[in-house]
Every structure is written in structure tokens, then in C-alpha cells.
Amino acid sequence: MTATSGRSALAMNAVRKAYGDHVVLGGIDLDIPAGSIFALLGPNGAGKTTLVRILSTLIRADAGEMRVAGHDVVREPDAVRAAIGVTGQFSAVDGLLTGEENLLLMADLLRLPRPERRRRCAELLRRFDLVRAAGNPAITYSGGMRRRLDLAMTLVGRPRVIFLDEPTTGLDPRSRRTMWEIIRELVAADGVTIFLTTQYLEEADRLADRLAVLHEGRLVAQGTAAELKRQVGGGHIALRFADARGYDHAARTLDVVSRDDEERTLRIAGRGDVRSLREVLDRLDREHLAVDELRVHAPDLDDVFLALTGNPVAEQEKAR
Numbered sequence: 001m002t003a004t005s006g007r008s009a010l011a012m013n014a015v016r017k018a019y020g021d022h023v024v025l026g027g028i029d030l031d032i033p034a035g036s037i038f039a040l041l042g043p044n045g046a047g048k049t050t051l052v053r054i055l056s057t058l059i060r061a062d063a064g065e066m067r068v069a070g071h072d073v074v075r076e077p078d079a080v081r082a083a084i085g086v087t088g089q090f091s092a093v094d095g096l097l098t099g100e101e102n103l104l105l106m107a108d109l110l111r112l113p114r115p116e117r118r119r120r121c122a123e124l125l126r127r128f129d130l131v132r133a134a135g136n137p138a139i140t141y142s143g144g145m146r147r148r149l150d151l152a153m154t155l156v157g158r159p160r161v162i163f164l165d166e167p168t169t170g171l172d173p174r175s176r177r178t179m180w181e182i183i184r185e186l187v188a189a190d191g192v193t194i195f196l197t198t199q200y201l202e203e204a205d206r207l208a209d210r211l212a213v214l215h216e217g218r219l220v221a222q223g224t225a226a227e228l229k230r231q232v233g234g235g236h237i238a239l240r241f242a243d244a245r246g247y248d249h250a251a252r253t254l255d256v257v258s259r260d261d262e263e264r265t266l267r268i269a270g271r272g273d274v275r276s277l278r279e280v281l282d283r284l285d286r287e288h289l290a291v292d293e294l295r296v297h298a299p300d301l302d303d304v305f306l307a308l309t310g311n312p313v314a315e316q317e318k319a320r
């Protein structure tokens with residue numbers, strides 16, 4: 001890969017960043033096509049925010065070559081800033097101003113031509129379903145409305161690349177879905193490129209065209225969600241047994257991945273395709289084992305995350 005490919009919205013080579021002895025990014029290579037959604041995953045403290053801050057010119061890398069929207073991040077920071085939008089965990093929304101005033105303020109800051117300011121703001125209020133609330137102070141908005149306003153403010157300047165740092169953290173499932181629809185629509189209608197960091201694997205699975213996992217300063221995997229799932233495997237079949245004798249016998253005869261004695265449940269490796277299921281059922285028949293319940297667990301991004309970083313997501317989230 002080179003950091004100059006024509007259709008790349010973001011391209012980077014050997015990006016490094018350390019704080020003292022602590023190497024946060026130990027040589028990152030990435031190439032993200034224009035008009036796509038990319039998700040960066042990683043445990044807490046992996047360096048996701050650090051990479052976003054470097055790419056958005058807020059801090060400097062120690063080494064590496066980076067281009068965002070065709071501009072060199074180190075040599076052309078102003079051009080990069082003009083081409084990007086960043087919404088993060090710290091919102092730009094001023095709670096004392098109304099939704100409309102927040103947008104107009106942004107249009108003023110960006111020096112949009114005067115006649116365009118109101119037009120652009122009205123269009124964004126409509127698009128983000130904020131017309132009715134436009135005249136109310138943003139402090140009265142729900143979490144979902146605030147997040148929508150924040151994203152609308154980012155769009156005032158028509159960025160080509162948008163960094164979304166944990167865009168749905170703390171939102172209820174419905175507001176989360178609405179945000180997902182908005183993000184998809186941005187890519188489909190405007191052709192923008194989204195660089196997303198998230199703790200929610202489901203979010204990455206649903207939204208991202210490609211994703212990468214950052215762990216101990218390196219990208220330990222990248223590809224589509226399906227590719228990553230295939231790479232780590234991780235699917236299993238769970239069998240719950242009717243009685244203790246059958247359970248013990250099965251535990252001795254099957255290739256068991258893990259067991260839950262209390263629930264009399266064994267997990268065995270298997271992807272849940274018809275052939276492997278038939279094999280399992282034949283085996284149970286041959287051994288005269290009575291199974292109460294059979295569940296197929298397809299590999300998901302949790303399995304990927306666990307395999308690559310050695311920690312289940314639940315533990316990561318507990319550590320937050």
C-alpha cells in the first residue's frame with residue numbers, strides 16, 4: 001500500500017506514537033476507500049482516540065505518512081481540517097443555545113456565504129428530524145436529539161471525511177438505530193467516508209464495510225466482518241443434557257470446548273452447517289445420549305474480539 005492511492009479517503013503508512021516509553025501506536029498501515037464506512041475496534045486504552053486525534057490534526061504522530069481526503073496531514077493541516085468533521089465523546093453543542101442557533105453559529109464560524117447559512121441550517125434540521133425542537137435550548141434535548149444535533153453541526157461545512165468517536169455510547173436501542181440509519185444515509189447520499197471508533201461490536205457489524213482491531217499498538221486484524229469471523233472461527237454448538245449420567249458420558253466422548261456443570265451443558269466446536277449438525281446428531285444417537293436442547297452459536301464479532309485481544313467485550317466494558 002502507498003499513502004497516495006487515488007481512491008483512498010484515508011491512507012497511512014507506518015504511523016507511530018509513543019508517550020514516553022509507552023508505545024501507543026507501533027506502526028499503523030491503513031487504506032480506507034472513499035465512500036465507505038470503516039470501524040476501528042480495540043480494548044480500552046488501545047489507542048483509537050489517539051489515532052483519530054492524529055488524523056484530525058489535533059496531535060502529531062512521531063513518525064509515519066498520512067493523507068486524509070488527499071491532503072498530507074503534516075504538511076497541509078488546514079486543508080485536512082477543511083475536509084473533515086469530527087464528532088466525539090465531547091460534544092460541540094452549546095446547551096444554552098437553541099438547536100437552530102447552534103447550527104447558525106457553526107455556519108458563521110465556517111464563514112458560509114450569508115444566503116446559504118439559513119438554507120443549510122433549515123435543511124439539516126429537516127434531515128435530522130429536529131424541526132419541531134429547533135427553537136428550544138439544546139439543554140432540553142434527549143440524548144439522541146443531542147447526538148443528532150452534534151452530527152448536524154459537523155455537516156454544516158460539508159466534510160468529505162467524518163470521524164465518529166463512539167457515536168451511540170449511552171443511547172437507547174431506538175436512538176441507536178436512528179443514528180445508524182443517519183450514518184448509512186450519509187454515505188449513500190453524500191458519498192462521505194466514515195471513520196468510526198466503537199466499543200459496540202454489533203454497531204461495527206451492522207455499519208462497517210471494513211473493520212480493524214487495534215491491540216497493543218498494532219492492527220492485529222482487518223477485513224470485512226465476515227472475513228474476520230471466518231478467520232477466527234469461534235462458532236459452537238451447545239448441548240444441554242436431560243440427566244447427569246448422559247452429561248458425564250457425553251463429556252467423556254465428545255470433543256468438548258467448554259462445559260457448564262450446573263446447566264448440564266457442553267459446548268462443542270461447530271459452525272452449525274447442516275453437515276456438522278448431522279454428524280453431531282448421529283453421534284448422539286450412536287451413544288444413546290438424550291439431549292434436552294441444542295443451540296447453534298454462529299461466530300460473531302465477540303468471538304473475533306476475544307480471540308484477538310484475549311478479553312471478552314463484557315470485561316472491557318466493565319473496566320470502563
Ligand SMILES: Nc1ncnc2c1ncn2[C@@H]1O[C@H](COP(=O)(O)OP(=O)(O)OP(=O)(O)O)[C@@H](O)[C@H]1O
Binds near residue numbers: 019043044045048051
Ligand atoms: N497525553 C497523553 N499522555 C500520556 N499518555 C496518554 C496521553 N493520551 C493518551 N495516553 C495513553 O495512550 C493510550 C491510548 O489512549 P486512547 O485514549 O487513544 O485509547 P482508546 O483506544 O481511545 O481508549 P478508550 O476506548 O478507552 O477511549 C492509553 O494508555 C492512554 O493512557
